[in-house]
Amino acid sequence: MRQALSYAEREQRKRTILSYALALGIYGLLFGAAFLFDLLKPQNLDFSNKTLIVNIQGPVANDVGKGSPMEKKAPELVAEKPAPPPQPAPKSQTQTATKPAPTAPAPTSAAQPAPSAPSAPAPEKVASAALPPVSAPQEAVTPWTPGERGPGSRVSSSESSVLSPGEGQVPWGTGEAVRITKAEKGNTVETTLGGSSETVGQSLYVPIYLNMPLPSVVPVELFNAIPNEIIPPNTLVASAESRKRAFLNYYTRSGDSYRLTNPVPLEVREKLWEMLEDAGYNVEQADYKAGRTLNPIVIGFSITKDRQLRGVELLQSSGDSDIDAAVLYGFKRASFWNKSGETIQGRFVYRF
Numbered sequence: 001m002r003q004a005l006s007y008a009e010r011e012q013r014k015r016t017i018l019s020y021a022l023a024l025g026i027y028g029l030l031f032g033a034a035f036l037f038d039l040l041k042p043q044n045l046d047f048s049n050k051t052l053i054v055n056i057q058g059p060v061a062n063d064v065g066k067g068s069p070m071e072k073k074a075p076e077l078v079a080e081k082p083a084p085p086p087q088p089a090p091k092s093q094t095q096t097a098t099k100p101a102p103t104a105p106a107p108t109s110a111a112q113p114a115p116s117a118p119s120a121p122a123p124e125k126v127a128s129a130a131l132p133p134v135s136a137p138q139e140a141v142t143p144w145t146p147g148e149r150g151p152g153s154r155v156s157s158s159e160s161s162v163l164s165p166g167e168g169q170v171p172w173g174t175g176e177a178v179r180i181t182k183a184e185k186g187n188t189v190e191t192t193l194g195g196s197s198e199t200v201g202q203s204l205y206v207p208i209y210l211n212m213p214l215p216s217v218v219p220v221e222l223f224n225a226i227p228n229e230i231i232p233p234n235t236l237v238a239s240a241e242s243r244k245r246a247f248l249n250y251y252t253r254s255g256d257s258y259r260l261t262n263p264v265p266l267e268v269r270e271k272l273w274e275m276l277e278d279a280g281y282n283v284e285q286a287d288y289k290a291g292r293t294l295n296p297i298v299i300g301f302s303i304t305k306d307r308q309l310r311g312v313e314l315l316q317s318s319g320d321s322d323i324d325a326a327v328l329y330g331f332k333r334a335s336f337w338n339k340s341g342e343t344i345q346g347r348f349v350y351r352f
Contacts, residue, residue: 185209186284190349199340208330210270215287218258225279266329294318299348
């Protein structure tokens with residue numbers, strides 16, 4: 001037989017069971033609270049270095065634009081609308097022409113005005129019947145026609161047109177506009193294409209900040225921190241020593257820093273920027289834009305039906321020719337696709 005527990009032992013056993021139950025209850029509450037917090041916590045979406053495509057309905061404008069292919073309006077519908085307004089103006093002219101007509105035969109006899117009365121409305125009918133074909137060619141002059149770009153038309157905030165190289169403002173027509181926006185290292189990128197998202201888009205984008213002018217002075221600590229170049233998970237591409245030797249082809253040590261002594265070609269800048277960024281350099285506060293006010297760079301271009309980038313033209317400068325050349329070089333490395341069957345106009349804006 002089991003020996004009966006004493007009062008002290010029974011109380012100790014109760015306290016032990018109670019403590020375990022409280023501990024398990026607390027752990028259960030904490031776990032439940034953590035689960036609910038993770039379930040109800042709003043997720044922060046980071047759109048940096050991601051391509052966003054937004055379709056913006058273009059205005060219903062003239063059908064001579066360079067937008068996506070749409071069915072053109074029937075010419076008779078356009079001719080019927082302007083026909084009524086011009087009618088009152090010619091009627092006044094015909095009435096003035098017919099009024100002096102009966103004054104001439106008035107002195108001859110009183111019987112002659114009877115045949116002259118039906119003859120007066122006859123020219124009015126002929127004139128009114130001739131008005132619609134006269135108004136049709138006048139309407140053809142009103143639509144937009146491309147011309148030379150004036151000195152003040154290089155930049156525009158109009159959402160219904162795009163700057164076409166050599167043609168100035170080109171309306172989107174009756175199609176839609178595709179707008180692609182990106183954010184990179186403190187700068188913003190906006191690409192606008194005259195077409196729908198099903199017919200035109202961007203297939204490759206190369207970060208443009210990797211082509212910008214390099215800093216003129218680099219601290220020794222930053223140079224010493226250049227690590228190995230590794231492709232995840234653990235593929236060694238270049239050692240830290242080899243990267244530093246390539247860096248010294250353009251920088252020379254001067255005291256406690258390295259100074260840029262040789263110009264860096266555009267095709268080499270990407271590698272040097274990657275070294276500095278891997279070492280901890282803050283690209284968002286790069287020297288090329290520190291303490292400066294740079295204008296947005298605007299580039300006009302065309303995408304042919306065989307996906308070729310053509311007509312790349314600098315429409316607005318940042319104010320620095322070296323930065324302009326870097327943005328143009330980086331933009332030309334991108335590629336686009338075009339299924340519209342015609343040449344699509346586009347505009348590229350890079351803001352600092």
